[in-house]
Amino acid sequence: xxxxxxxxxxxxxxxxxxxxxxxxxxxxxxxxxxxxxxxxxxxxxxxxxxxxxxxxxxxxxxxxxxxxxxxxxxxxxxxxxxxxxxxxxxxxxxxxxxxxxxxxxxxxxxxxxxxxxxxxxxxxxxxxxxxxxxxxxxxxxxxxxxxxxxxxxxxxxxxxxxxxxxxxxxxxxxxxxxxxxxxxxxxxxxxxxxxxxxxxxxxxxxxxxxxxxxxxxxxxxxxxxxxxxxxxxxxxxxxxxxxxxxxxxxxxxxxxxxxxxxxxxxxxxxxxxxxxxxxxxxxxxxxxxxxxxxxxxxxxxxxxxxxxxxxxxxxxxxxxxxxxxxxxxxxxxxxxxxxxxxxxxxxxxxxxxxxxxxxxxxx
Amino acid sequence: xxxxxxxxxxxxxxxxxxxxxxxxxxxxxxxxxxxxxxxxxxxxxxxxxxxxxxxxxxxxxxxxxxxxxxxxxxxxxxxxxxxxxxxxxxxxxxxxxxxxxxxxxxxxxxxxxxxxxxxxxxxxxxxxxxxxxxxxxxxxxxxxxxxxxxxxxxxxxxxxxxxxxxxxxxxxxxxxxxxxxxxxxxxxxxxxxxxxxxxxxxxxxxxxxxxxxxxxxxxxxxxxxxxxxxxxxxxxxxxxxxxxxxxxxxxxxxxxx
Numbered sequence: 001x002x003x004x005x006x007x008x009x010x011x012x013x014x015x016x017x018x019x020x021x022x023x024x025x026x027x028x029x030x031x032x033x034x035x036x037x038x039x040x041x042x043x044x045x046x047x048x049x050x051x052x053x054x055x056x057x058x059x060x061x062x063x064x065x066x067x068x069x070x071x072x073x074x075x076x077x078x079x080x081x082x083x084x085x086x087x088x089x090x091x092x093x094x095x096x097x098x099x100x101x102x103x104x105x106x107x108x109x110x111x112x113x114x115x116x117x118x119x120x121x122x123x124x125x126x127x128x129x130x131x132x133x134x135x136x137x138x139x140x141x142x143x144x145x146x147x148x149x150x151x152x153x154x155x156x157x158x159x160x161x162x163x164x165x166x167x168x169x170x171x172x173x174x175x176x177x178x179x180x181x182x183x184x185x186x187x188x189x190x191x192x193x194x195x196x197x198x199x200x201x202x203x204x205x206x207x208x209x210x211x212x213x214x215x216x217x218x219x220x221x222x223x224x225x226x227x228x229x230x231x232x233x234x235x236x237x238x239x240x241x242x243x244x245x246x247x248x249x250x251x252x253x254x255x256x257x258x259x260x261x262x263x264x265x266x267x268x269x270x271x272x273x274x275x276x277x278x279x280x281x282x283x284x285x286x287x288x289x290x291x292x293x294x295x296x297x298x299x300x301x302x303x304x305x306x307x308x309x310x311x312x313x314x315x316x317x318x319x320x321x322x323x324x325x326x327x328x329x330x331x332x333x334x335x336x337x338x339x340x341x342x343x344x345x346x347x348x349x350x351x352x353x354x355x356x357x358x359x360x361x362x363x
Numbered sequence: 364x365x366x367x368x369x370x371x372x373x374x375x376x377x378x379x380x381x382x383x384x385x386x387x388x389x390x391x392x393x394x395x396x397x398x399x400x401x402x403x404x405x406x407x408x409x410x411x412x413x414x415x416x417x418x419x420x421x422x423x424x425x426x427x428x429x430x431x432x433x434x435x436x437x438x439x440x441x442x443x444x445x446x447x448x449x450x451x452x453x454x455x456x457x458x459x460x461x462x463x464x465x466x467x468x469x470x471x472x473x474x475x476x477x478x479x480x481x482x483x484x485x486x487x488x489x490x491x492x493x494x495x496x497x498x499x500x501x502x503x504x505x506x507x508x509x510x511x512x513x514x515x516x517x518x519x520x521x522x523x524x525x526x527x528x529x530x531x532x533x534x535x536x537x538x539x540x541x542x543x544x545x546x547x548x549x550x551x552x553x554x555x556x557x558x559x560x561x562x563x564x565x566x567x568x569x570x571x572x573x574x575x576x577x578x579x580x581x582x583x584x585x586x587x588x589x590x591x592x593x594x595x596x597x598x599x600x601x602x603x604x605x606x607x608x609x610x611x612x613x614x615x616x617x618x619x620x
Contacts, residue, residue, distance in 0.1 A: 265466035269480040270456035283470050
């Protein structure tokens, strides 16, 4: 009998003490582990109690959704009508009303290209073709003038299509450009190295706004008479040049963090510089720097809103214009919350993608 | 080739495969290699030992230009190492190297580590490269690990993979830079066994190592280096039982204690 109970005890699983498991255990461990934490918990709970119900009441219960501005003034809550009534202007701005299927179609195409690029098996040379082709097609559809589409001047491209075009193509072009700059900065050839260092330091030493100003005001002065470069294109190039400089420095960090032995092993197999970088060094370096890279891409996305400064009507600007309509004045909170949530969704998607990528590439 | 320990004049061909003439190298102001002369014949196996900082690793790293020499000549397989990148790459294809810290590519599977060189440098079709890789994995006794990543293997296994990776390039000479120095003691033997096996097959090799038993069983010659010079060059038996140079006596008395 004695024996049996001993073997039983030895094989029996030892359960954790009750206080550590279950909802009660979680509460005790995470919310009330000591007096200071308990105080913090109570303070936060009080803060939430004061704000959350009030916000829900304002944003949902007392809100009006589809009314005119008259009804909004009488309602006690949020006036989402400012968004719903002006949605098409906020999203597409001055793009001709009856042609707005074209930006919608372009955005769908853009999304398709992005989704295509997010699959690892598509990471090859064809990706560049897909992006270039996608850009060309989007340009054609947006601009029109062929296929019987009435032509729409680029001055009228505005709203979310402008924001997304600028940011997505900005980021897609800035990334490879930044990688090349980073490699150039580590080059042994003094001319290339100096060129890259000067470029990176110059661009990083200047605010994006001033780059946009230069692109829109100064740059045309240097062009010969009669030649003009499209305003959106100029802004796009400024964004690409700016973002690339930051990406270059982050990638350089990744290159330096890759152990010397990896370079040596690649070299001792007889790989040339291009193969060494492409097959061995860059895959490791770029993976290491995913978190800061995603940060740069997110801020590039948000920074596109600075193009208002040179008179382009991006998403933020169309929102602003909506609010200057006397009818909808005074509902800026609702309108900006809507715009902010669009930006948030974009950023959230990017950081999620970054996180998933990190997990997938972990070895 | 027999299994017995010292094989002196067996299959060594008289034609020098590597010739190093009056080799000098500086790291900044520090004179690491001070006039090294060495020729290695086809099929010859040389073990280089000496205290740390003596320049032995630097010497073999000069042979495939991981380090650049400043004076003297290095000629491998009738190609002289100069700044010509084409020559350097040609020589690196013929010269395999195994590192102290393995330096496997962590983002690639074992199989991909092995096929990378054959596919991209030797331009073999993928199936052929994979057959080659499996053959050499079999040879170093880890065929079953082909789909794993380097991080999932023990140090001894990683070093055997690294050896197989070099062999997949069908090198004419192998350089080993302290191949067992960063291994746990129990894994040293499995790696040395693989190298000894390779030696029996007649591979030309230069090994930087302090493994005395290993040196005795495979080396035709032992070089003892210190202060950037070759202080003693001897047969393994003579070197370990009857060293000529004062410095080698001291060194041996310290490591054999």
